[in-house]
Amino acid sequence: MANPEAKAPRAPAVTLKTPKGTRDWSGHDMLMREEVFKMITDVFKKHGGTPLDTPVFELKEILSGKYGEDSKLIYDLQDQGGELCSLRYDLTVPFARWLAMNNILSVKRYHIAKVYRRDQPAIARGRFREFHQCDFDIAGVYDPMIPDAEVLRIIVEVFEALKLGVTIKLNHRQVLDGMFAVAGVTQDKIRSISSAVDKLDKMSWEDVKKEMVEEKGLEAEVADRIGEYVRHAGTISQTLALLNSKPELVANEQVKRGLDDMTLLATYVDAFGISDKISFDLSLARGLDYYTGLIYEVINQPPKPEEGAASSGKKAKKDDPASQVGSIAAGGRYDNLVGMYGKRQIPCVGISFGVDRIFTILEARRQKEGVKQRRDIDVYVMAFGGKEFTGLLPERMSVVQRLWSAGIRAEFSPKVKPKLPQQFKAAEGVPLGVILGQEELAAGQVRLKKLGQGEAKGGEDESASRDDGKLVSLDDLAEEVKKLLL
Amino acid sequence: MANPEAKAPRAPAVTLKTPKGTRDWSGHDMLMREEVFKMITDVFKKHGGTPLDTPVFELKEILSGKYGEDSKLIYDLQDQGGELCSLRYDLTVPFARWLAMNNILSVKRYHIAKVYRRDQPAIARGRFREFHQCDFDIAGVYDPMIPDAEVLRIIVEVFEALKLGVTIKLNHRQVLDGMFAVAGVTQDKIRSISSAVDKLDKMSWEDVKKEMVEEKGLEAEVADRIGEYVRHAGTISQTLALLNSKPELVANEQVKRGLDDMTLLATYVDAFGISDKISFDLSLARGLDYYTGLIYEVINQPPKPEEGAASSGKKAKKDDPASQVGSIAAGGRYDNLVGMYGKRQIPCVGISFGVDRIFTILEARRQKEGVKQRRDIDVYVMAFGGKEFTGLLPERMSVVQRLWSAGIRAEFSPKVKPKLPQQFKAAEGVPLGVILGQEELAAGQVRLKKLGQGEAKGGEDESASRDDGKLVSLDDLAEEVKKLLL
Numbered sequence: 001m002a003n004p005e006a007k008a009p010r011a012p013a014v015t016l017k018t019p020k021g022t023r024d025w026s027g028h029d030m031l032m033r034e035e036v037f038k039m040i041t042d043v044f045k046k047h048g049g050t051p052l053d054t055p056v057f058e059l060k061e062i063l064s065g066k067y068g069e070d071s072k073l074i075y076d077l078q079d080q081g082g083e084l085c086s087l088r089y090d091l092t093v094p095f096a097r098w099l100a101m102n103n104i105l106s107v108k109r110y111h112i113a114k115v116y117r118r119d120q121p122a123i124a125r126g127r128f129r130e131f132h133q134c135d136f137d138i139a140g141v142y143d144p145m146i147p148d149a150e151v152l153r154i155i156v157e158v159f160e161a162l163k164l165g166v167t168i169k170l171n172h173r174q175v176l177d178g179m180f181a182v183a184g185v186t187q188d189k190i191r192s193i194s195s196a197v198d199k200l201d202k203m204s205w206e207d208v209k210k211e212m213v214e215e216k217g218l219e220a221e222v223a224d225r226i227g228e229y230v231r232h233a234g235t236i237s238q239t240l241a242l243l244n245s246k247p248e249l250v251a252n253e254q255v256k257r258g259l260d261d262m263t264l265l266a267t268y269v270d271a272f273g274i275s276d277k278i279s280f281d282l283s284l285a286r287g288l289d290y291y292t293g294l295i296y297e298v299i300n301q302p303p304k305p306e307e308g309a310a311s312s313g314k315k316a317k318k319d320d321p322a323s324q325v326g327s328i329a330a331g332g333r334y335d336n337l338v339g340m341y342g343k344r345q346i347p348c349v350g351i352s353f354g355v356d357r358i359f360t361i362l363e364a365r366r367q368k369e370g371v372k373q374r375r376d377i378d379v380y381v382m383a384f385g386g387k388e389f390t391g392l393l394p395e396r397m398s399v400v401q402r403l404w405s406a407g408i409r410a411e412f413s414p415k416v417k418p419k420l421p422q423q424f425k426a427a428e429g430v431p432l433g434v435i436l437g438q439e440e441l442a443a444g445q446v447r448l449k450k451l452g453q454g455e456a457k458g459g460e461d462e463s464a465s466r467d468d469g470k471l472v473s474l475d476d477l478a479e480e481v482k483k484l485l486l
Numbered sequence: 487m488a489n490p491e492a493k494a495p496r497a498p499a500v501t502l503k504t505p506k507g508t509r510d511w512s513g514h515d516m517l518m519r520e521e522v523f524k525m526i527t528d529v530f531k532k533h534g535g536t537p538l539d540t541p542v543f544e545l546k547e548i549l550s551g552k553y554g555e556d557s558k559l560i561y562d563l564q565d566q567g568g569e570l571c572s573l574r575y576d577l578t579v580p581f582a583r584w585l586a587m588n589n590i591l592s593v594k595r596y597h598i599a600k601v602y603r604r605d606q607p608a609i610a611r612g613r614f615r616e617f618h619q620c621d622f623d624i625a626g627v628y629d630p631m632i633p634d635a636e637v638l639r640i641i642v643e644v645f646e647a648l649k650l651g652v653t654i655k656l657n658h659r660q661v662l663d664g665m666f667a668v669a670g671v672t673q674d675k676i677r678s679i680s681s682a683v684d685k686l687d688k689m690s691w692e693d694v695k696k697e698m699v700e701e702k703g704l705e706a707e708v709a710d711r712i713g714e715y716v717r718h719a720g721t722i723s724q725t726l727a728l729l730n731s732k733p734e735l736v737a738n739e740q741v742k743r744g745l746d747d748m749t750l751l752a753t754y755v756d757a758f759g760i761s762d763k764i765s766f767d768l769s770l771a772r773g774l775d776y777y778t779g780l781i782y783e784v785i786n787q788p789p790k791p792e793e794g795a796a797s798s799g800k801k802a803k804k805d806d807p808a809s810q811v812g813s814i815a816a817g818g819r820y821d822n823l824v825g826m827y828g829k830r831q832i833p834c835v836g837i838s839f840g841v842d843r844i845f846t847i848l849e850a851r852r853q854k855e856g857v858k859q860r861r862d863i864d865v866y867v868m869a870f871g872g873k874e875f876t877g878l879l880p881e882r883m884s885v886v887q888r889l890w891s892a893g894i895r896a897e898f899s900p901k902v903k904p905k906l907p908q909q910f911k912a913a914e915g916v917p918l919g920v921i922l923g924q925e926e927l928a929a930g931q932v933r934l935k936k937l938g939q940g941e942a943k944g945g946e947d948e949s950a951s952r953d954d955g956k957l958v959s960l961d962d963l964a965e966e967v968k969k970l971l972l
Contacts, residue, residue, distance in 0.1 A: 014547045016587040016827060019571050022541035024584055026595070030537045046895045048863050051516045055508035055616050056542055056573075056600065061500045077573075078562040080604060085505050087542075087563075098510055101502040109512070114542065118566060130541050142900035149883070150900075157890060271883035273891075341502060377534050397635070397757035404532055404643060405759075411534045414628035414636075 021121035021129025031376075032362060036355060037112055037134070039161040044110040044136050047154055052109045054094040056116075057085040062341075066093050068289060073117045087116035091135045091352070092290075092337070099139055100342030106140030112355075125326075126360035135331075137350030139338070145261055148294045148333060148349050149268035155298055155329060155351055156274045164361065165302035166328070168277055169233070171284040172262055173291050173332070175243070176230075178254030179282070183225040185218065191289060192216050197230050198285035205231060233281035236266040240280070261293060279303055286332060293333035294349065300328055300361055328361070329353045378485055379403055380427035380451070381412040383436035384420045391417035392436050399434060399446060399474070406478035408485075410434075427451055432484055434477065435469055448472045448480055507607035507615025517862075518848060522841060523598055523620070525647040530596040530622050533640055538595045540580040542602075546570040548827075552579050554775060559603045573602035577621045577838070578776075578823070585625055586828030592626025598841075611812075612846035621817075623836030625824070631747055634780045634819060634835050635754035641784055641815060641837055642760045650847065651788035652814070654763055655719070657770040658748055659777050659818070661729070662716075664740030665768070669711040671704065677775065678702050683716055684771035691717065716769045722752040725766035747779060765789055772818060779819035780835065786814055786847055814847070815839045864971055865889055866913035866937070867898040869922035870906045877903035878922050885920060885932060885960070892964035894971075896920075913937055918970055920963065921955055934958045934966055 018024060025033060041051075063074055063086050075087040088094055091111045099107070112134045121129055136154055138147040152168060159166045176197075180190050196211045203211075205227055212218040212226070229249075232242055240262055249255045262280065269275050286295045331351035339345035381400045383392035396412045403410040411430070413423050427433055435447040449469030472480045504510060511519060527537075543563055549572050550557065561573040574580055577597045585593070598620045607615055622640055624633040638654060645652045662683075666676050682697045689697075691713055698704040698712070715735075718728055726748055735741045748766065755761045772781040817837035825831035867886045869878035882898045889896040897916070899909050913919055921933040935955030958966045 014827065015545060016583065017545070018541050019543055019545055019569050022543070024541070025537075025539035026584070027536065030539060033539075034537065042893075045862055046890055046893065048895065048897045050513065050862070051511075051520065053511035053516060053519075055504050055510070056602075057505055057508070057616075059501060059503070059505055076564040076566065078564045080562065082604075083505050097502065098512070116542075118568075130543075143902045146879070146900040146902075153887065153890070267880055268883060271880035272887045273884070341500065376531055376536070393632070394753055394757035397754060398759070401639065401758045404639070407528075407532065409532045409534065414632040416629045416632075 019129075021119070021123075023123075023128065023130075029359070029363070032366075033355075033359060036162065036358065036362070040134055040158050040353065040355075041110065041112070043154060043157045043161060046157070047108065047136075047150060049108045049110040049136055052095065052098065052111045053113065054088070054091075054098060054111070056114070057087050058094060058097065060084040060086045062097050063089060063093060066290075066340075070117075073119050075116045075118055088113075089117060090115050091133045092137075092334075092350070095135070095137060095139075096338045096348075097341055099338050099346055099348075100344075103342070103344075104139070105344075105346065108136070108138050110134075110136045126354075126357045128356060132355045134353040134355045135350055137348050139346050139348045141347060145264040145268055145294070148261075149265060149272055151331065151349055151351050152269060152278065152296070153272040153274055155296075156272075156277050158329075158353065159298070162358065162362070164300055164328075164358070166277065166298050167279050167301055167303045168296050168298050169279050169281040169284045170294060170296035171281055171286075172258040172294055174254045174293065175258030175262070176282070176285060178252040178256075178258060179229045179249060180226065181254065182248055182252050183229060184222040185226070189216065189218065193218060193226070194285040195287055197226065197283055198287065200230065200283040230283045233279045233283070235275065236262060236269065236278060236280045238280070239282065240266065258293075265294070277303060286330065288332075288334075290334040290337045291332040292335045295332035296330065296351075297327040298329035299326075326357065327354065328357050377409050377411050377430045379408055379410040379432045379434055379481055380423070380430045381410060381434045381436070382418070382420070382423040382427065384423075385438055389417065391415070392438070392441070393417075395436055395441055399436060399477070402474065402478055403434075403481065406482070408478060408481055424451075432481060433469070434481075440471065444474050445471050446474060446477060448477065448484070450484070505615075507605070507609075509609075509614065509616075515845070515849070518852075519841075519845060522648065522844065522848070526620055526644050526839065526841075527596065527598070529640060529643045529647060532643070533594065533622075533636065535594045535596040535622055538581065538584065538597045539599065540574070540577075540584060540597070542600070543571040543573050544580060544583065546572045548583050549575060549579060552776075552826075556603075559605050561602045561604055574599075575603060576601050577619045578623070578820070578836070581621070581623060581625075582824045582834075583827055585824050585832055585834075586830075589828070589830075590625070591830075591832065594622070594624050596620075596622045612840075612843045614842060618841045620839040620841045621836055623834050625832050625834045627833060631750040631754055631780070634747075635751060635758055637817065637835055637837050638755060638764065638782070639758040639760055641782075642758075642763050644815075644839065645784070648844065648848070650786055650814075650844070652763065652784050653765050653787055653789045654782050654784050655765050655767040655770050656780060656782035657767055657772075658744040658780055660740045660779065661744030661748070662768070662771060664738040664742075664744060665715045665735060666712065667740065668734055668738050669715060670708040671712070675702065675704065679704060679712070680771040681773055683712065683769055684773065686716070686769040719765045719767035719769070721761065722748060722755065722764060722766045725768065726752065744779075751780070763789060772816065774818075774820075776820040776823045777818040778821045781818035782816065782837075783813040784815035785812075812843065813840065814843050863895050863897050863916045865894055865896040865918045865920055865967055866909070866916045867896060867920045867922070868904070868906070868909040868913065870909075871924050875903065877901070878924070878927070879903075881922055881927055885922060885963070888960065888964055889920075889967065892968070894964060894967055910937075918967060919955070920967075926957065930960050931957050932960060932963060934963065934970070936970070 057077055060076065067089060074089050077085045091113060095109065095111065114130050115133050116130055119129060121127055138151065155168055176194065177190055180193055185193050193212055193216060196208055196216060200208055209223045209227060212223045213220050232239060243249055243259060269278060284295060284297065329351055333349040335347040336345060338348065381396050383396050393416050400410045400412045413426055430451055433449045433451045435449060440446055447469035546562065549560055553575060560575050563571045577599060581595065581597065600616050601619050602616055605615060607613055624637065641654055662680065663676055666679055671679050679698055679702060682694055682702060686694055695709045695713060698709045699706050718725060729735055729745060755764060770781060770783065815837055819835040821833040822831060824834065867882050869882050879902050886896045886898045899912055916937055919935045919937045921935060926932055933955035
């Protein structure tokens with residue numbers, strides 16, 4: 001149908017690709033993405049979450065000073081006159097801006113959208129420059145640790161829905177920072193020592209110690225004391241018992257505040273029935289500066305209770321795909337971020353699901369299990385006849401229109417006179433066929449037939465195909481189709 | 487819970503706003519948006535549509551040379567090293583790029599996403615710089631006008647689902663261009679005369695003629711001949727009859743090709759049962775250069791058959807909100823666009839729904855009808871007791887956890903010892919309450935109660951409230967709740 005006269009003005013050959021670190025979503029990937037988003041939002045809604053969507057770019061000044069060194073990864077829009085803007089880097093800063101701007105004191109909001117980072121992409125591991133975040137946050141003043149426990153419960157429900165075995169590793173910033181102070185780390189070094197400790201899931205203790213001593217100028221014995229403290233993980237009760245057994249820690253004000261929180265949390269996660277998914281891991285530190293209390297990240301490995309309270313500090317196996325993907329969700333409490341925008345501090349706690357990494361895992365599972373792609377059409381409407389066959393196009397259109405009107409997903413051949421094998425081929429994977437013939441139509445009837453029994457071989461052999469299928473009056477067709485689809 | 491010690495480093499006061507021409511989506515607007523997208527995608531899926539998503543930015547060269555004068559409205563990303571990119575301007579160019587890049591010969595794809603134009607925003611009329619497009623396109627070589635008719639059918643189904651009365655105004659580029667040629671317009675002026683004619687829905691014929699003659703240098707008698715031709719609209723058959731009655735038009739090759747298409751289309755829209763929604767309006771021209779055949783736009787006004795074949799050419803009433811919003815969907819056939827990227831021409835026909843304008847109309851209707859916002863929570867779990875009341879927090883958590891596990895949307899007060907009126911207030915709009923009491927719990931039971939009968943007044947008066955509600959065992963609770971929610 002291309003119009004031969006309208007010669008397209010041949011522009012110089014363009015590079016047919018998406019920009020570096022970005023991708024299109026179509027076919028099975030896209031359907032899986034929609035399915036995963038649906039499962040996750042269903043959980044969010046169960047907990048009273050309401051959706052938020054913000055512009056893809058924010059005023060540049062809203063983003064500045066929020067991401068420390070990583071600010072260099074922010075995408076800026078070109079100055080074309082008017083305001084200076086940048087693409088959003090995460091969904092947390094837009095959320096804080098929205099809370100402050102609208103003076104919202106309390107909300108459970110979720111937000112699923114793409115964020116942008118000019119990072120080095122690693123496509124095979126699901127690391128892109130344009131990627132999805134999927135955040136649930138609870139803002140507002142509540143009694144301590146109650147919303148924190150609900151966020152943990154949400155994490156468990158999401159991964160149960162996705163049928164992925166996970167462990168939530170958690171820690172408390174006050175415990176961690178207090179511990180560092182007791183070990184002898186000066187205030188100015190706490191964040192940088194914290195990020196070194198955070199690498200214990202990927203590096204050996206020796207390497208982490210080396211980094212602390214040689215790169216960050218910590219005394220060796222301070223590093224060793226840290227090593228004593230942080231290389232422990234277990235259930236909340238186990239780790240609490242361990243910490244309570246060390247008088248020098250309990251004596252520290254900050255550690256004590258953290259322990260009070262964790263004691264409450266132990267009760268609450270019990271009540272929520274999720275204790276067995278949680279590992280209180282003293283080596284977990286999380287990079288972002290704005291966390292002030294509980295912090296957590298989720299790995300795609302069920303907890304190993306037999307390892308007891310000293311499972312951390314081991315180098316992750318390199319050949320384990322789950323560990324290559326890294327954490328698949330992470331979050332924590334950040335009580336001071338909103339105050340950076342407005343007059344008020346609004347305490348918040350939340351979780352961000354790394355859905356692109358989750359897709360990578362689910363896709364690997366799908367390929368392993370060999371699950372086939374569905375066809376999202378219920379009925380294929382076709383026609384055939386002898387030598388006088390006109391194609392019955394308006395008749396097919398009229399029948400397909402009845403099905404659409406009844407909410408049924410239906411297709412037909414977009415040809416005036418389609419051949420029968422063509423039609424059967426186009427109907428592959430579709431469960432039902434409606435077959436029009438001149439005679440039946442004259443009696444107000446069509447044939448309704450379950451497909452997938454080798455019709456394509458039947459070819460133009462009319463008599464063979466005409467035998468099967470059930471004669472149905474046009475007025476009953478939609479209802480009959482619905483019965484068969486149940 | 488804001489930590490008083492952690493003084494947030496006060497940055498210089500930032501402007502708390504979203505960038506010009508952009509907005510946040512939350513609350514009722516967001517829920518309506520989700521509902522509308524769901525209704526529209528359900529229609530798309532009924533027709534075998536599959537979803538596509540592309541990156542928010544494309545290589546700059548992909549966009550260049552596609553939008554003529556409007557190219558100045560494209561948002562560019564800053565050159566931060568690496569590729570030069572621009573935010574997408576519509577969803578059609580990314581679709582054409584995707585088809586060419588993946589060598590896809592035939593597909594029905596839909597795409598709902600935001601696009602970006604540095605235009606003058608007009609917020610009240612639903613005109614933004616960041617706004618949604620919602621596109622359905624059929625690509626591939628088919629017999630003439632069959633996919634075109636299906637797209638028209640999709641338009642009708644979408645607006646039926648949204649309960650909006652509409653007229654699809656359509657025309658054919660070949661008819662129009664041929665008509666201009668017959669009237670005496672030279673080839674180089676056809677597109678600019680075409681855009682002048684397109685303004686007939688907003689301007690009087692006199693003003694349009696003035697523009698053609700004074701600004702575009704057309705001879706007055708050529709303009710008058712155009713006026714004769716284009717100021718007609720009616721059903722496809724009526725307008726066809728009119729055109730066929732003019733021998734000088736029928737003699738023109740281009741007009742003839744268009745008339746053949748329109749004759750087929752008349753049959754097909756009859757078979758699809760949508761003829762009564764369509765007006766074949768000879769003044770419709772559409773701005774975009776890339777259309778090659780059928781073009782159409784949708785207005786929020788039911789057709790007025792009594793006006794017959796000369797309803798166009800009237801100035802729209804200024805006080806009509808629908809006409810202020812303008813067209814709410816538009817599209818057409820573009821057979822040469824994909825060939826600009828790849829080796830192959832892939833003929834396409836599609837429709838783009840202006841969903842932000844549609845939201846404006848739906849929101850106005852909602853406010854007029856005074857429809858209240860729903861509360862998306864099914865059950866509120868609460869507790870009360872006498873002087874010894876502990877708050878029963880872990881018990882409430884454990885009960886709410888049972889409900890979540892059963893897929894029920896439930897909330898509870900995030901306080902250790904919440905007061906009863908507080909809890910009833912928080913439960914406003916929630917249909918069911920589960921009430922915990924120490925005694926009942928000891929017997930493994932709770933009270934299940936329909937809310938919304940003035941409980942808040944009951945205050946702390948225990949005896950009054952205890953009387954109502956049904957005693958239910960914890961093990962049966964989820965099931966009983968589900969029964970009441972049906």
